[in-house]
Amino acid sequence: MTDTFEPKITAFVCNWCTYAGADLTGTSRIKYPSNVRVLRLPCTGRIDFMLLAKAFARGSDGIIISGCHPNDCHYTSGNYHARRRWMVYRNLMDFMGIDTSRITFSWVSAAEGAKWAELVNEVTEGIRAMGPYTEYQELAHAGVE
């Protein structure tokens, strides 16, 4: 079964850097696997980490969070909030039984179309190797949610 396993990757990206960067990947016709579904947010600072838990509960095998590089945030400091929140929530997620190695935190700017493709390639390959993520789904269905 694992030979045909196609991971579901959910990406939470900011509108100004990574979404625009992913647009540039398209404009430059750089290919990457179709496993990723991009959710557009104004800023990575918008990411409530409960969104990630929900995404896993709904069957995501891997998650990408990507926004502007440090110092480059369109809103000055949203990406710092995201990073700090991630540092804190990671422990909570471990406690909740979520495999945090399935979450990739990255920075892709609006001019880095090629980097977005590389990121999706890496994460897809990594998650493919890890196999499907069902543990949290089962927990969620058992009533943790």
Add this chain to the structure above:
Amino acid sequence: MSRIGVFTCHCGENINGTVDCGKVAESARGVPGVVHSVDYKYMCSDPGQSLIKEAIREHRLTGVVVAACSPRMHEPTFRNAVAEAGLNPYLCEMANLREHCSWVHEKGEATTAKAADLVRVMVEKVKHDQPLQPIRVPVTKRALVLGGGIAGIQAALDIANAGHKVVLVEKSPSIGGHMSQLSETFPTLDCSQCILTPRMVEAARHPNITLYTYAELEKLEGFIGNFKATIRRKARSLDEKLCTGCGLCTTKCPNKKIKDEFNEGLATRGAIYVPFPQAVPNKPVIDKLNCTYYKTGKCKLCEKVCPTGAIRFDQEDELVTLDVGAIVLATGFKLMKTDQFPEYGYGKYKDVVDGMQFERLASASGPTAGAMKRPSDGKAPETVVFVACSGSRDRSKGVPYCSKVCCMYTAKHAMLYKHKMHHGKAYVFYMDIRSSGKDYDEFVRRAIEEDDVSYIRGRVSRIYEEDGQLIVQGADTLQNGRPVEIKADLVVLATAVQAQDGSEALAQKLHVSYDPYHFFAEAHPKLKPVETNTAGIFLAGACQAPRDIPETVAQASGAAAKVAGLFSRDELTREPVVAVVNRLPAPTFSYCVGCFLCQSACPYQAIEQEQIKARDGSVIRTLAKVNAGLCQGCGTCVATCRTKAIDIQGFSNEQIFAEIMTL
């Protein structure tokens, strides 16, 4: 009950080539709430938009999903169309089937399945969309232009001539930029200063232009139409009103050994100086790092000789705060220095110069008054070697891009040299000759055919000094890589054009994007070449990418036209993507518990405190309240809120969770 319409665009073959649009439209019909789903060749075309409008009326749609290109491209187009059909424009969302799907994946079922997924995500989002009203904000009709080179001057003049106020800020003591340093310009060989200085004077005299030289942007706040800029006017140590520009102080300054930046280190200047004779404003400045008085506390000779008593040693930097509605970035470029080339002597050979130094050597206003003399001993160079692509298109130097202007200016340099030294020999080493432009290729041909410049296709591997001459070793790749060795008196490296120092820091101050080489990024490579990702900030000239003068001027006028367009309105409408704190009837009032974590997270100080009072005036609760005028809609507060009392319009918790539920 939602009545959603889904409109899938083929974008010609752009989407339909890899995604089966018919299938996508078909699968959308099965999504609960979708009452109408069609596909069409070009949804953004007039018939395509009519299709949407008619469907809204016919099927009484409550929401629209357009599955087409990136919302960054056509969201305004479709929202307008939806509004014309009488539906609130914010009930229209786009699924990005092109940039995020068809262009980046191979043709196949998985790609079509992804496209269908993206549509479902947006259908769920649109079901939770709320009708919103755009926010109206006033426009301050004054522009700020950063950089006083030809790009900034042109942009400032065009905006000023359109009848708007402009503040032109230049960091060095005079406007003019790199163009003022050039001797002649390609492809006409007309004198650079002759065409530039009238513009400089015009900019300084224009009633609509305020000139701040020796000044830099300190801080920027606000948003399109309503920026607040703080400018640091560095102390010139001079009362500009009293100074008549007589120049007596500059001749009397005892400290005369300072490298002259305008002449690229090929001449010297005093500690109090005017950068060049045609400087605008023609007022001196004291270089505090090199001034004897600032260093030792003694001298003040300039103060003694000044006939009007204009010298002010105790002058301090001044901070000026300005309200501006738009900004043009025109901060230009720098050239890679010759010390970056170990193979060409680390910049230690005096007679290995860069392109700008050669401009000064060839210029009538330069250190040699335009006579061909080499820097080391003043000898007229009998043989000159020009090395194009020095650093450019060279990954090992971190510059994989083409610097664009070097092919042309190298041909110009060789011609200028040959026109002054008819019997001299000029060689040009090149990789390719890139001379696309009006009359450009003819110009290069003229250098080769009429002025007898020898072009050698190959790179220079090494330059070393021997008996007062420079030995240039290279290869001629048109003769099977035959080694070439030339004994030269002067070598000119056409070094790479790079982003100006401090570009990264400036971009971060302005929140504009920049590329890995620190050139500012345009909003779209083809369709928005002068806009940045930040509304109200525009680009002109070589701060965006290497550019020559005609292109720079055209782009500056383009940026100015954008500013004038913006200023043609008294009011702007802004996207209503702002945060709101929920309000409920008494006695709950709100989920907000008044912890004000949102206040500390907000980068815009947009969260205010609101007191809920009883009839007797006593305060019952203190709640957060968003000032929609200040809120920029980042949503950091939303993620911070413990009680989910604060939410952001357009990206609400309900909407995002609905999107996730489709996964």
